[in-house]
Amino acid sequence: MHIRGEPMDTIHNTIPENAADTETAGQVTPEAYDSLYSKKDYGTLDYPVNARYLDLRKSYLNWIRWHWHEEMEVLIVDQGIAVVSTDDDSYLIKPGQGLIINQNVMHCIHAQDKKQCTFHSLVFHPDFIFGHKNNYLQTQYLLPLQNNQLFKVFFLDESAPWHERMLQTLTEVIEVNMSKNFGYEISTKGYLCHFWAELLRQLPQKEAVMPSRVSPDEQRVKEAMLYIRTHHAEPLTLQEIADSIHVSKSECCRCFARTLQMSPFEYLMKYRIYESTKKLMDPGQDFSSIANLALSVGFNNTSYYNKLFKKFLGCTPTYYRKHKVLHQEPERGTMSYFL
Template identity: 30%
Template sequence: MQIITNQANKELKEHGNDQFPILVSEEQLSLYDTGSFLWHWHPEIELTFLTKGEMLYQVNNTGYHLKEGEALFTNSNALHTGSMYKRSDCQYLSVTFDPKLIYGFSQSILYQKYVEPIIHDFSLSAIHLNFSESWHESMIQSIQTIISLYKKMPNSYELDISIELQKMWKTLVSDDSIHSAHPAHGKLDYERIKEILSYLETHYIEKIRLADIADHVHLCESECSRLFKRYMNISLFTYLLEYRIERSIEYLSDSSLSITEVAANSGFTDSNYYSKTFVKLRGCSPCKYRKHLHKQ
């Protein structure tokens, strides 16, 4: 299993529907092909509540170590990915909702005064709700209440969820420190990172040069490399290598393909180098991993 995105890395999964745009889903990292989900983004806000284990979560250029009982607020349109901590499984609940459930329509005072300043704050990509602030507990309680209401669906649960979302949002905007606590990153840098990720996803099977990527985002090569490393906390070509390995998992599930063909389909010109890289990143050979896939 893996998250399905378009070429711009936007997740294609529907989060609820137009009538009630919210989705609560039970998630488990071991159900993803490599114990992690790919970089993606969506216009909805996502609340992640850990029920068992720990996980490493990255939103834009900031990493978070989430533990059982903690939660993460991920802002609208923020790039994010998650992976196992020390290769141990993790279970969590994801609450993904359109902020329209809070403000109603874009001309409303609720949107202009309380919601727009948050969702358009590119420095506020995420908030780790780890009880380091007194208001974190109230936020987590609201998340748990929303999850419970969504699961049980009592009479007027839609109203109750909307009320709880507004209550949570009031807690959020009432804390003056949330903006100053997060370093600023410009919208242009964010858009360039999305363009780079889109380029890599489209061309990963081909030979990719730094010059090609830099030209694509209208930067010199050195600044392109620095921007990616600064924003993603990983070098550009290390990310590409990991992405190619991630994509190769899909081809390994097809037993009709040889390891050489899997390597070629994933952007590797040398199958031996592919196998060595796979062992380094996944802890076993492609053949062994393929056997594991077929046992599932």
């Protein structure tokens, strides 16, 4: 989809072409990822490992929205085809295949063609393997991966025996963490040590140590996303978003287009709609009117809010709240619900 990159002076009441195109949505199930820089559901300080099973039909707009985290993540697809996007590429992951996502790499996940897609996710912090203090193991085995610009993601299939070995090892980690039988924590550490050593052996070493994996575009967009998240309920302007990352309005639009394939306006609108769905589902929220709800997430025009809501979710806010609808299934005409 072509992304318009021209600057806009206001990001409150006007809507450009394609702003409501759900193909570029970057949203998420509240239970799965509730923040852009995500710190939840990834285990504890003592055991920073978590494995879970995810069905993208049950996620908001069939997406796990743009986010990043300090932990490394592994996805292994069970059914369907998962599309994992980073700031500079997209990857199709088929059943039996996997993708390793390095620390702090911004990414989103959705099902190809909005069809069924289920996968297992394993998230773990390297501190579980190497400890919290600088030591020989960190210098020798951790830093070469953390500082490797060539390693944002790594695709695993059955094209080589070592791919199969890694997939089997990671599957074992997921299984022991899902079952949580006695001793699963120490078994996990053993499996992850084997995984890490194999990964280091296979990655190119001649360019292993580089200054940073994060591009200027990605860093700016991360900061802008956090700014939007904090100020989404305010009448934001493009100038304010651009100022938050110290660039011009046109450069801000270009950064978003190059990184997220959408404009700042599109991202803001989708985030506001996402926030409104959380409030609609929260029994503790008591809004006397949809107008008040719209205003609480940054819309001062109720009809415009209703128009965007229906465009994204296929129903009105009132219907959504009454029936606890997540989104409309495009092929069967049925509804999916929150987890």
